[in-house]
Amino acid sequence: MSTLRQQNPLIHCMTNLVVTNFTANGLLAIGASPVMAYAKEETHEMAEAADALLLNIGTPSETVVESMIHAGQAANKKGTPVILDPVGAGATSFRNEMIARILQHVDITLIRGNAGEIAAILGEVGTVKGVDAQIKTDPVVLAKRAAEELKTLIVVTGEQDVVTDGSRTVTIKNGHEWLTRVVGTGCLLGGVLAAYLAINRDDKIKAAAEGLAYYGVAAERAYAKASDRGVASFQLEFLDALSTLSEEEAESFYRMEWL
Numbered sequence: 001m002s003t004l005r006q007q008n009p010l011i012h013c014m015t016n017l018v019v020t021n022f023t024a025n026g027l028l029a030i031g032a033s034p035v036m037a038y039a040k041e042e043t044h045e046m047a048e049a050a051d052a053l054l055l056n057i058g059t060p061s062e063t064v065v066e067s068m069i070h071a072g073q074a075a076n077k078k079g080t081p082v083i084l085d086p087v088g089a090g091a092t093s094f095r096n097e098m099i100a101r102i103l104q105h106v107d108i109t110l111i112r113g114n115a116g117e118i119a120a121i122l123g124e125v126g127t128v129k130g131v132d133a134q135i136k137t138d139p140v141v142l143a144k145r146a147a148e149e150l151k152t153l154i155v156v157t158g159e160q161d162v163v164t165d166g167s168r169t170v171t172i173k174n175g176h177e178w179l180t181r182v183v184g185t186g187c188l189l190g191g192v193l194a195a196y197l198a199i200n201r202d203d204k205i206k207a208a209a210e211g212l213a214y215y216g217v218a219a220e221r222a223y224a225k226a227s228d229r230g231v232a233s234f235q236l237e238f239l240d241a242l243s244t245l246s247e248e249e250a251e252s253f254y255r256m257e258w259l
């Protein structure tokens with residue numbers, strides 16, 4: 001992670017009310033600088049100053065989505081990566097409308113969601129309960145279909161993660177099931193992917209795959225330390241792992257496969 005720590009990218013996060021603190025701490029742990037800013041009077045300026053922008057619609061409101069569009073367009077003008085986390089897509093029609101509006105007005109670099117959310121964006125119904133995925137479709141097939149239809153990089157997360165642009169595809173099998181027992185691990189991951197894209201503009205698929213693998217190995221290490229205690233300890237150990245595990249150390253554990 002030395003490069004990320006050296007470059008210390010500024011990540012403008014427009015995220016949900018549940019995960020704000022965890023996202024900021026997780027980004028600090030990997031060596032990025034988080035900043036949360038929501039008011040439409042300032043989001044364009046903050047997005048212009050940032051190295052990447054995260055749009056997460058976990059607790060959406062009309063006002064914040066308007067503001068996200070201002071920020072997204074400012075980032076687009078500068079060529080800054082914009083990551084969309086379509087939290088709870090498919091759960092309500094309001095959420096679907098907000099996601100569609102963002103996709104219509106902002107050029108998104110990468111969408112990261114669980115399988116249910118990505119399927120819902122493609123119009124498949126009944127795949128999300130609250131913010132959790134309820135879908136059994138092959139994530140590789142799903143991710144490729146989404147990349148082709150939405151013309152952007154897609155990350156589908158779950159037991160295995162998939163990154164694709166529709167033609168180049170990589171799967172990552174790192175991680176631990178306990179990541180699903182702590183709130184906001186998917187949301188923080190969106191921020192981590194934003195940081196990886198901020199410092200690796202050339203090969204975005206490879207950058208995203210490395211971010212996913214690193215994140216997964218950090219979770220494996222955290223589980224090894226916290227399994228006899230419980231999920232609160234796991235959350236702390238996970239932040240510790242993100243702050244102490246170097247990419248060099250983590251790399252030999254990556255379970256990454258190019259298809």
Ligand SMILES: Nc1ncnc2c1ncn2[C@@H]1O[C@H](COP(=O)(O)OP(=O)(O)OP(=O)(O)O)[C@@H](O)[C@H]1O
Pocket residue numbers: 087113114115131132133157158159160161174175176177178179180182183184185186187188189215216
């Ligand atoms: N069964 C699993 N085994 C291993 N890792 C998993 C499993 N399920 C999810 N993960 C990992 O958990 C992280 C979050 O992915 P997940 O798909 O749970 O996101 P999410 O549903 O959007 O989460 P949230 O909404 O709670 O933020 C990813 O790093 C993913 O690889």
Ligand SMILES: Cc1ncsc1CCO
Pocket residue numbers: 016018019058059087131183184187
């Ligand atoms: C629980 C929850 N509800 C809305 S956003 C969120 C955080 C995880 O996606």
Ligand SMILES: [Mg+2]
Pocket residue numbers: 087088113114131186187
């Ligand atoms: Mg999520």
